[in-house]
Structures are given as structure tokens and as C-alpha cells.
Amino acid sequence: MKSEKSKESDPPQNETTTAWYEPPPYEIHSSGKLLASTCTLKDDGTLDIDFASSAPDELANALPEYQAVVVESKPPATLHRQCPPLNVVVQVVGSRGDVQPFIALGMALQRYGHRVRLATHDVFADFVRKSGLEFYPIGGDPEDLMSYMVRNPGLLPSLESLKGGDIPRKRRMIYEMLKGCWKSCVCPDPVTQEPFVANAIIANPPSFAHVHCGQALGVPVHIMFTMPWTATRAFPHPLTNVKARNIRQSNANYCSYGMVNMLTWQGSGDVINKWRVEDLQMDPVHTSMGPDLIETLKIPFTYCWSPALVPKPNDWGSNIDICGFFMRDEPVFTPPDDLVSFLRAGPMPVYIGFGSIVLESATKMTEIILEACKMAGVRALVSRGWSKLGGDNSSTGDVFYLEDCPHEWLFKQVQAVVHHGGAGTTACGLYNARPTVIVPFFGDQPFWGHVVASNGAGPIPIRHQSLTSQNLADAIKFCLTPGAQQAAQAVADQMLRENGVNMAVQSFHHHLNMSDMTCDIDPQHAADWMCRKPKSKTCMKVSHAALKDLITSGQVKVSDAVPHRPKEYNMDIERWDPVSGGVSAFIGVMTDVTSAIGGTFVNPFREYKKTRFAGGNGGEATLSAAAAMGKGVASMGTSVTKGTLVGVPMAFAEGFRNAPKLYGDDIMDHGTVEDWKSGGVVAAKTFGTGFYEGITDIVTKPYAGAKKEGALGFMKGLGKGSMNMVTKPGSAMFGLVAYPAQGIYKSMKTLRKSTVESTVRSGKLASLERCNPSLRARQ
Template sequence: MAAEESGSAVGEAAAAANGDCPAAAAAVASSSADDRILPRSSTMPGVIKNDEITNETAGPSNLQRSRTERRRQNNPADDPARQLFDEKIPIKKKLKMLNRIAIVKDDGTVVVDVPSGLEDTVGVGTEDGYADVTVDDSLDGLDIPYRPPMQIVILIVGTRGDVQPFVAIGKRLQDYGHRVRLATHANFKEFVLTAGLEFYPLGGDPKILAEYMVKNKGFLPSGPSEIAIQRKQIKDIIFSLLPACKDPDPDTKIPFKVDAIIANPPAYGHTHVAEALKVPIHIFFTMPWTPTSEFPHPLSRVKQPAGYRPVQDPQKMTEIIVQALEMTGQRGIINKGWGGLGTLAEPKDFVYLLDNCPHDWLFLQCKAVVHHGGAGTTAAGLKAACPTTIVPFFGDQPFWGDRVHARGLGPAPIPVDQFGLQKLVDAIIFMMKPEVKEKAVELAKAMESEDGVTGAVRAFLRHLPSKTEEITPPPSSSFLEFLSPLSRCLGCS
């Protein structure tokens, strides 16, 4: 839902905006003076000296309990996850432990039971840690390394919200003299060609893929009937990747030979193609793809369902939206999208129905937005300084809803199966608070200084191997070896 300048508006369509995704980060540093004042805590769990226990900030009982828990967690014998990799433990016992840790529900969701007091026991410099990794966050376009002109293919599977950011990246790469082919679903051919990029069709239908994720809370199918449909989708996608990297343009017949690959994770076989062609690959996504100290992986199933139902009753949802706008005295724009919203029994002078419109333009005309919570739509709303309410359906949408709420930019997300009149009314009232608008404006100003496209291009070019480095695939990872069992799995001869 997007809102007009004197009202609010509701949108459920896929993302159509290019922008950076919202995230929170925090850092704590202590000076040398602080080091002299604050007592140092022992990092060795088995040794606690009496003179290390003080009463300056925390009670002795709390401090002692914390150290006891840390000792217990650092003991591999007490860690079920580590026991799963212990070769001395019988398989039957491991299966019982696995059933206690993770349960696959009937709807395909994998529920993981993580102890509430669990702490990260992997530290910098340990065997399993990522030590001495330096990340340069500078996005200054002047320090983008020069690379001779290359032929680059961008492999993207997903909705328009997944495709659009890579259109911007491709155009920027063209500015630096590279030839760019964007390979994605046939639905987006006109969109890609209009942007001035070369296009190559990948298999798969984004609407079918999205409907599957909406219907199934996890990636696992909820019923046998789903398997055949998704097997065909995956087969079509995977077997179109290699031609996308080496076949001539299907329209102009101009030859193409890839020098480097950019892909998003749902493109599945991207790594195997890169190994077969012995070219470098860089994987990008529109959301964090690794866990951080701030939040887990956005698709992790830690006692929280990550997907909900298709708008099963769009007529009822439309009525709720109209009533909420009327009760709060707001005007609204209903963006119909794939969900079938926007069927009114009678016209309302405070409601405008919209089929499709770029969010980065639309949201600038609004003072609040309510939407499904896709990465691109969330970014567009926050970049326009709009307080935001997210009604998540699946995937990373609950994650963005939680991040928006944590920053005070909107109310707690409303899962689609809990969507109701009072909740929407309360959400609109919350977004109309001056302090919420102030926070949205503050974040929008911070986002103005970010240049995600330049940062992505710079990261891609910086991490390309030098001419002296050779891209050699592991002996057992050839693309033909990968396709052979896959063909049998997908029902191919």
C-alpha cells in the first residue's frame, strides 16, 4: 500500500525500484582510558580467578551464571549440533538428536530449535573462524579498478524485483566499456532490452516460482502434486544456463563468449557453469545471504514461519483496505499486482486503483506505504522517506518487516493470515506519528549517500582474478558430471 501526499496507499505488486536494502549495524569501540577503568573478563572458560570478580556493574550471581553457561556451551559433548559430526556416535543416535533439533513440518517448513542462551563459540583466529578478513567499504567510484573490456553475463532467476537491480549493475558495467548480457526469464525481455542491455532467455516462469513460494512456507513442497511442476521449472532453468553463457544472441546472431559471470543464488547451476567454462563468478543477492551478529539468515526457520498463503480472498482484503482508509481519513492508491486486489463494489473518491507504476516515483508522492515487504519495494519506500508497514507473504519479507520495525520506521509486520481491519487501522495511525516520519527522513538521508550500484560493480571488478591466475575447476565438479545425474533426477533421457 502506497500513500498519496495527503493519504496512504496499498501495493502488493512485485518490486519495481532500484535501491539499497535497509539494514542495521552497530559497532562498539573502547579507548585506552576505558581499558584502564573497566575490569577485563576472562575468556578462558575453565579458569576464574577471585580477583577478576567485581561488583562494579553486575551482580556476582549473574556473572557466575554467564561463565557457567559458556563452559557448558564450549564443551562439544554437550552440543547436539557438534555431536552430529562425531564419527564415534552411532547413526541411530544421531538421527534421534537431529529430530530433536530440526523438524520438517507437513507444509515444508523446517523448524529449528535453537537454545535461547546459545552464544557464538567461534572466535576470530579459531579453526572455524574467518580471521584476518579485511573489507574495504569505500564506494568511491574513482577507485574502481580498470579491467580490459570483457563479455559479462548476468544470470538472474526471480521476479522483477530481483531483475531490476541487476539491470542497473549491467548498465554501469557498460559505462566502463564491458559488453553485458542479462539472462533472465522471457517475461522480462522488453524490460531488459529497453534498458539498453543484451537479453538472453532463461527457463522458468517467475509467476509459477513466486506462487510456489507463497503456497509453501519452506522450499520443500507441501504435496506430491507440487513436485512435478517445480521439477520442470528447475530443469528449464538449469539447462538454459550454459547456452546463456556461450550461444549467439538469439535475435541478432552476434557471437558471445563469456569472460565472467554474475548470478543470484536462485540461478542454481551458476557455479557449475562457471567451473565448466573456467571463468570467474560473483554471486549477488538483494538481501543478506549469510548470518550476522545482528540477525540470522533471512530465510532461516528458527521457530518462525517464513512464508504465508496467496491472497486467498483479495475481495475481502480490498474491503479492509478501503474501510481502514475511510476510518483514518486517508486517501489511498491500491496497486493491484498479481494478488487480484482492487475490485471495488462501488467507486470511492478517496481510493485510486493502479495497475503498474515505478515505485521509486510513486512513493515520492506518498507519506506512508503498506506492502508485501520485497527487498526492492522496501528500499524504494524507505528511500522516499515513507513510514512503512509490511504484510509479509514468504521468503525474506518477514525479515524486512522485522528490520523496519526494529528501526522504528513502522509497526510490527502483519502476517497475511493475521491481516485485519483493526490491525491495518492501528498500523496507519502508527505511521502518522511525527516521530516515525522523522526517523524515516533520517534514514532516507543516510541512503542518499549510498551508491549500491557503484559498490556492486567495484566489488565485482576488485575480486576478479588477475591475468596470471587460472580458473581451474575441482576434478569432480565438471559440468557434464553435474548434468548426468541431474538429468536422471529431472526425468530426462
Template sequence: MAGLGSRLQSLGYDVAIAANVAYAPLITAAGCEHRELPGDMSHLVSPAAPGKRPTGADLRRYMDELGDYMDLAATGTLAAAESGAEVILANAIAPYAYDVAEALEIPAIGAHLQPTEPSAAYPPVVLGTARSLGPAGNKLLGSLVSAGKAPYDAPSARIRKALGLGKKSRAAADRLRRKDNSPVLHGISPTIFPRPADWRSGLSLAGYWWPEAEPGWQPPAELLEFLAEGPPPVFIGFGSSAALDADFMLDTVRRSGVRAVLQGVEGVSGSGVIGVGAVPHQWLFPRMAAVVHHAGAGTAAAGLRAGAPTVSVPIYTDQPFWAARITSLGAGPQPVPYKELTTERLAAAITQATATPAYAARARHLAAVLASEDGTAPVVAALRAAGKQG
């Protein structure tokens, strides 16, 4: 979103992004205004140990914590919009943004990084599975999930009441937006995810919204030295989920016999291994022989953009969906589900990814196609249309 915001700023739009305080430097570096959302999402994205399934108690605790976070986010969204807005771009887990827009009498446009519309083409991504139930089953289950309870239902109802709006459930509001064919932009490449035939016309694939290059950023000297010392290494990192500890990564590297860059475990070093902190993926990934990650929407896109074969270790929500897309496109081997993860299985997948030339060739082809796509133009068109309607 910060990358998209930067491009919109360059076209004359004033862009403010509502996000947790941890993202303020990223937002302001992109030239956008940061409006703070209270709360901290980081503790909600740390899974159980590799190879372990969450218990019922784990899931109940997670849903309670997620509900508390959403309540804070709804309050922050209202405050952010009241600071001044003429249109709101709302992500997939912020339905209360539509309630705020309704009260302020301004347009709201969906801006999603995952396909959430019920469809025959895929099972609902919120369930954390890529297993198809067939066209009829996918569509039915997607519709049931969309109409079911969600952790942002209570915050949406509270915001509507606080704003003096009439009662309307989140599910009912979703149905009304579908009936009205309200626009939803998806920051997804149609090359990676072809548009489903049963989508309504208001749903569009804009193309990826790439992050901006950090101005003045320079790679650490130790990392440059490491890259120059031998053949391209393998990247292993799990972003904000902090899914794997250093010992697990090091054992995996030893078993696979590759050089490796380990993100999130700074200070770790050894023969053929270096640990790093935050390094821009658009700089690092093109220098890798393969990338190993959780297949989140942004990281999966970054790996494809870099033309690097991908080993996916999906954990939850939309990650199995993106992992399956990468495999189906021929850009990497079969995913290694986190709940079945061992160092032996991950090492075997890394060996397969780096020793199969077809994966690298296919990844390079996809990267060339992605380089020709422009994800900003459809957003500008939608903003202009919203301005004319307003």
C-alpha cells in the first residue's frame, strides 16, 4: 500500500495510510501521511512450533485476541477518516471502513490483496486451505463463510451505532455491495491469478502494487561480501510470523548443502550462512538461487517478480492459496505445509528447487511478464470514477 500510495502521490493525489505505529517509517519514507491505528498485530502472527497443529484452546484464544485487535482498528479507522478523506480504499479485513465512509458520505473502494469473493474457482482463502471442493462446493462454502460470523462483525456494529447509522450486519452490507456491483480492486497480477469467470464486473485485477525502493538504502558490507564469496545462496525467511528459529534454519541448511541468507536471525553466521535483518526483497531476491518463505501475498509476489524459484511453507489464511498458485505455475516444487514441517522435508524441497532447471526458467519467464504490467493505472481510473460519482 505504501508503494501504491507513493505512485498516487506522484500523480497529484494526497495519500494517508492508516496503520499500526510499527509501519510509520515505511509509510512516511514513501511520501505518504501516516495515521495511527492502535494495537499491535505482531503477536497474532506467531504460530505454534513447526510440525504442530494448533489446539482448540489455541484457536479460541487467537480469535479472542483478533477480535480485540479489530475493535481497536475500527476505532482508529474512524479517527483516521475524520482527520480528512475524500475517498477510502478499504482492505479485505476492514469492513468497518465502509460504515465510516457511509457516515462521512464519501466513496469507499475495496483494495484487496487476496481474492475473497465467493467463487467456483477456489475455496475460501480465510479457511487456510487450497484444497478445491469442486466448482459447486467452492462457491457454496465461500458463500457460507461470507455470511458467517467474523471477528470484525462486532466492531462494525459498534461503529455504525456510534455514527448514528441504521442497523445493518456486516454480512448484509456485503450482500448489498455485491448487488450494487460496488468496485473492488485487487492488487494481484492476472498472470499469476487469472480472473475467475464467475466474478461480477465490479471486481478487477489491477496488477501487483509493488513497494517503493527505500531512498538511500545500502546493503550491509557483510552481506555484499557474503554474496561475492560463492554461488547464489538460498533465502529463508518468514517475515512477521517469526515461524522458524535459528537452529531449525541452520539444520535445514546443513541438510540441503546450500549457502543461505537467513532473515530474522541477525548475528548468526557460519560456513556458507549469514543472518540478516530487514533487507528489501526487491534487492535481495534477484540475487538468490531460490527463496523459502510462508507464501504471504506480498512475499510470494516479490519472489515471482525476482524470477527466483520458490519453496513455499504456508501457515494460515491465504498462504496455502498463493503456495498452490506458485506450484501450478511451475515456479517451484510442491509446498511444505507448516503443520507437517521438518528439517528433512524442507531440505529436500530446497534441493528440488535448486536442482531443477525448469523451475528457474519458468520463474524468469513470469518475472519478465510481471515487469510489463502496471498496477497503478486501474486504481487511478477507479478514483476518477469515484470522484465523478461524488
């Protein structure tokens, strides 16, 4: 009989080639003239990053242009038609404090007529449903997640966790939640069995599934979060400590975000790609795109904090809004008699609690809190939280141990608050003008600690590892000073003028393309289907109700309609030139082949071991190993064929096509390859215009340049024309092979029955069956 520990070390029964048990290489050391960097992973999971440059001016020019203009923090009022009711899934990974702001958002979305499903961890089912929102479980244990995050305050694991076996559990948890997030987009309600297919997705970044689910469904995605996730020169990534040598600090700040993204992708990219291939039946995301996918695709982003505390940086684009904290309506709460008696028995107490944080030693923390309260001379309301502060201790004359209690009511009863610095708790304290001591553990908590301190509403945050009775007592005393109380009141006055959730809903609506989302027959309803117009070859977007009417009247058949995809995401790699494009494609092919070769030798052994571990005999284990070897050989053949016929030629074709951009010339768009037919069309257009322009540009470019800028323009045009004699015919030649091959590859993928498409269609058909044609009130 194997021990529990040895069971944990065996591969899962459904394992393919994902190395669950191998810690990712969380390190980056690069050297170069433009940017040299050294990253060191600290024991607390944060990063020390050292940037240097031998050409700082060139680096500054290489970064996206900085617009030093005054930027409006609030989203502009939408100019589009009114948003129709949508099925909105809100995907949230985190603690109760992470979930609570999105409950406020969900309730606001409901007031606008949307059907809102909050998809998060199973343990929050009652919390979500009691708020009047639909709930869908995505798996994952938030208590285990919080315990992991206390040991690993950054998004990256500490050295202790790398050695202690946390990695496979965390990576498996991510995989479980990815699968749950996809199901939350297309599966019926677990309780009512009401069908559901999402028209839009709102998510926080740690849910990871957002953009990929959006691509599979063809629906818009909107990211909302409580900490900076978008690169800016204004401040570094909150999980980093940045040093800049011979480089502007602002540029180092900007680069820190890319560094964290790369390291995060190192730890989760293979898990995400495994899920994409197996569950979503889509190609894996290329390593060069994965880390910065959200920014590359210009996904709309709403930050839910007060712009009065952290204004919108000037280098954030129009797709980013800061809307204010998400404050829910104060819930109805009747305090227990013993709590009321405690509050009346003396001066206003101080609140101390760490919510969902799972402490390593609740006993030690309790001792620190009690001693600090004595030193500061204050009474205290201590929230037991998930760590059960106080253990079995009973409340005394100066200390009252709280169970679950809404902060909206509670913070009105205290004179200061001490907590971990979650965005929701921080917002609630400041909204009620309560000076705040933040003891951060991980994530955005240090960031909010420094924001509070910079506004004078609390002391410098105290890391939980450094917390003592003395510094906690000093921090509480600081909060009781008139200066801190006045600063907290000033912040509260600003927040009272904001309405974060309503502004967030406006932001969500503003970034939707309403013309793509609405029914052509009845714009007051969302378009869920595409079908041909009666007696016409053109297509139209229709709602469930409109389609049912068309079917009932005999104008169209169910088989004529396909699920509508209002938003498409292009995750193909953009090749900037033939050299780097060709080299990267060749490396990619070699990586795939090497991985397949490795799987051919490693997977048979794994399958043999798993079969024997499951109780199979030697013959069954040998058959399993042989099947795994066959899969490895097939994978190797597929990688070679796809790489040589599609990947490498496409890289050269696109590299030559895009090369004129590097010297300021325009390129012609010949369309998108969707199938074998469009692949041939794009190849023909590229071939014809490539050779024609490659020859004529040597005349037309100098002439146009001279006409515009005289002799200097003539020389520029001559240079462009000379380069185009190589790049455009080069694109034409490689495109003659690449585009048809890509079209054939996509057509072959389309021929295979997609369970994803079947699932989406089945969900929409179920909604169609339940639809009442009388919903079409206005035509």
C-alpha cells in the first residue's frame, strides 16, 4: 500500500506530456546593448529586477510612444445605442475579498437588464446566490490558494515552495479552474438547468481563461482588476523591486511589467496551452505572444479603484478606464446582542482582522494583536477569519472576537481598521473615513498599503513577517491622531462623489461594439444567431425570439442558422521581417519536434507505470506503452509536416510582406485565410501585386517622394523601391506555397467535428426552445 505522499508524486491518470512536477525555470538573465536585465526570485515570491542599457535613448524610442497629456480617468459616456440584455459571465479567482466587489458589479449589471452568472470557487456558492446572482463553480480551493499565497506573496513561487511540492498542486488547480471557467461559459445553471451561453465575459486576470474562452466563443472580453496589470512608466509592477542603471526609472518601470508577464507565462503557459488544445480544440498560443496577450489584443480594462487615490497614468490608452471602487449596497444586518453590549460598554474600538488569509501561526498572531492593543490602550474587535484568530478564547472586556459580519455596517462602529489590505476591505474602510493600518501578505496588498500611506490615511504598511506588538501599537496610535483622521475623511469625501460600479458598467458598455451585438430585426435584443435573409444571399444577425418567429413562419430552417460570433481574436504571430520570422519559425518547429521525440520515449514509460499502478497486468501495461509510442510518432510526423509546409513558408511570406513597415512603407491587405478557397485567393493576390509592385516601385516610389519632399524624398523613395524589389516578390513566392497550405490546414481542422461548436450550438438551441416569440415587443 503506497503512502499518501507517494500517491501525490505519481502522475495523474489523464496526464499527457505536461510536466506537472517539474518546477518552471523562474529566472531571466539577458544581455544586450538595448536592454540587459537580471531577475532574482526572492524568498517571498517577489522579484528583484536590475535593468541596464548601453543605449538608453534607443531603448526609449523602442518603447511605445509616451503621450504626456492630461488623461480623463472616467470612461466617456457611451455614444452607442442602448446595450441589449446579454448573458454575462463574470470569472473570478481569489478570496472572498476578491469575489465581493464583483458581486456589487453583478448586481449593477442586473439592474441594466443583463443576466449575470458569477463563476468562482465552489465554497462561495451561498455567498453569491444569496446576493441574487447566478453561480457556477469553477473548482479550486481558495483556502489552499490563500495558504499558498501567504507562503508565496508574489505570483511566483518562493524557493521553499519550489522544493516543497506546492508546484504540481498549484498547476493542477490552475488546470481545474481553466476547465471550470470554460464550462461556466456554455453549461446550464447547475441548480435550475436553465441553458446559458455567454454573450460577453468579464474576468479578473488571475482567472487566466478569459481571452481563450472569448476566442473559442467569439465574444467580447473585458478585464477588471484591483491592482495595476498594465505596463506604465508611472510606477513599477507591484510585485517587483526595480533598479535602473543608465536607464530612466520610468522606462525601467514600464519594462518590469513585461518581465513579470514572461515569468508568469513560464509557470502557466504549458498548462494553458494543454487546456486550449484538449478542451477548446484550438492551437496553442505561441510563446512570443503568451506573456503579453491581453495588451497585444487591446482587451478593454477597467481598474476598480478610486481615481482620486491613483489617477490614470498618461501612457494608458483609451481601452483602459479607472472607475472607482466597487461598493455594494449595505446588506441588512442585525447585530447579535453580545456585540451590541460590547460596543456600548466603552469607547469605540479598533477593528483588526485578516479575512481569508490563512496564517502560518494564528496563535502567535493573536498574541501580537492582544499585546499591541494593551500597549495602544484601545479596545478591539478581532475578526476570527479563516485562520480562527483567538482560537477557543472567549471575548473579554476589551476584546470581542467576531464571526462573519458585513464590513459596511461594522466599520461604522470603529475608529480605525487594521487588515491585510485587500482592495475591497481597503475601499470600505476609506469610504467610511476610517484611518487604516495595512499588514500586507501578497498580491495587491502592499500596493494598497503604500497608497493609503501616501494619502496620509494610515502609516507605512507593515509586512506580516515584520509585525510585532510594538510596531502594531505604534501604527494604531498613528491612526488615532487628528492628522490621520482628517486625511481619511478627505479621501472619503472624494469617494462619496464616485459610483464605481455604475461607472464600470458604463465602461463595459462603452467598449462593446453594439452594431455587432444587436439583432438586426429587433435591436433591443442581443444577436445570438447568423442566418440568411429570406429570399436573399446576405446574412443577418438575429436574436432567439426573432429566429423562432422566422422558423415558425417558415422563412428559414433551424439548420440555416449558426451561432453568432460578434468578436474575433487574431492570435497568429505577426512576423516583422523574413530573417527573424524564419528563424523563430524554424526554432518553433524544432521545439515541437524535440518535444514530440521526448514524448515518444518518455510517455510510454509513464503509461506503463500508470497502468501498473492502476492494477493492470504486464500485458495491459505494454499495450498502453505501445499506444503512447504510436501517439508520439504521429505527433512527431504532424509537427514536421505542419512546420515545413505551413509554419516556415508562412513565416517567410509574412516576414517579407511586413518588412516594408520597418522603413515606413505601406503594405496591402489581401484578406484573411479562413479555408482552402480563401487561401488560394490570398495567394493569387499576393503573387500578382507582389511582382507588379516589386518592379514598378523602383519608379513610382522615387517619383512620389520627389513630388512630396524634393531631392530628399527622391532618395527616400529610391531606397524604398530598391528594398521592395526584394521584399514584395519574396512574399509573392513564399506566399504561393504558404497561403494555400494554411487554407488547406484550416479546412481540414473544420472538417473534424468540433465538440466546442457542438456544445455552443446545443446551448443556444436549448435557449431557442425556451424562447417565447412574444418577447419581440417592437418591430
